[in-house]
Amino acid sequence: MKSPVAKRSIVVDGHRTSVSIEEAFWTGxxxxxxxxxxxxxxxxxxxxxxxxxxxLSSAIRVFVLGYFKNLAASTQLQQKVPAPQPSRDRA
Structure with a gap:
């Protein structure tokens, strides 16, 4: 069975390091x-x-999760905000 965690090498600020995170987080x-x-x-x-x-692996997971969580909340908020109603003032 293939591991759901993918290990990748990446250069961070000029230093090579490896990070192990699930494929969904790499994609995100x-x-x-x-x-x-x-x-x-x-x-x-x-x-x-x-x-x-x-x-770093944990930090990446938290960052990606937070990014998409904020995006979903923002989208949900936009869908719930009612459109402005025209003014009914008759001065």
Whole structure:
């Protein structure tokens, strides 16, 4: 049985490292980097510099989850906000 975790090598701020995360997170990370017009290495470097988790793999998972969670919440909020109603003032 194939492991759901994929191990990849990546250069982060000039240093080669390996990161092991599930394929879905790799896919999400690639989508985010593309939307931000960044390379995957640039995005992972940003995540690495801002991480509060113990390891880079966990920080990437939390970042990707947070990104898509915020996107879903934003989309849901836009769908729930009623359209502005015309003014009924008759001065």
């Amino acid at each position: 990370l690639k989508e985010i980097s593309s939307l931000r017009n960044m390379t995957l290495s640039q995005l992972v470097g940003e995540i690495d510099r801002n991480r509060q988790q113990g390891n």
